[in-house]
Amino acid sequence: MAETAVDIFIDKLVPLLREEGNLLRVIHKEVTSIKDLLRSMMSFLKDADAQAKRANMSSGVKTWVKQIREMASHIEDACH
Numbered sequence: 123m124a125e126t127a128v129d130i131f132i133d134k135l136v137p138l139l140r141e142e143g144n145l146l147r148v149i150h151k152e153v154t155s156i157k158d159l160l161r162s163m164m165s166f167l168k169d170a171d172a173q174a175k176r177a178n179m180s181s182g183v184k185t186w187v188k189q190i191r192e193m194a195s196h197i198e199d200a201c202h
Contacts, residue, residue, distance in 0.1 A: 153201070156197060156201065157201070159197070160194060160197050160198065160201075163190055163193065163194040163197075164194060166190060167187065167190060167191055167194065170183075170187045174187075
């Protein structure tokens with residue numbers, strides 16, 4: 123009787139663990155993608171800061187840089 127209960131438990135547990143493993147793999151890929159995006163955004167912002175010191179940027183570019191900076195900050199907050 124106890125063996126049957128354990129067998130039933132294992133039969134239900136194994137698919138759940140497989141599904142959990144699959145979800146973790148997907149999440150890992152998504153987090154890696156988000157980190158790559160954040161690195162690109164940070165590189166852009168570094169270049170924009172350097173360019174801003176050399177010349178006047180248009181108000182449109184300044185707005186765009188501000189929006190990207192805010193988005194990068196939100197992504198960092200979500201990852202921590």
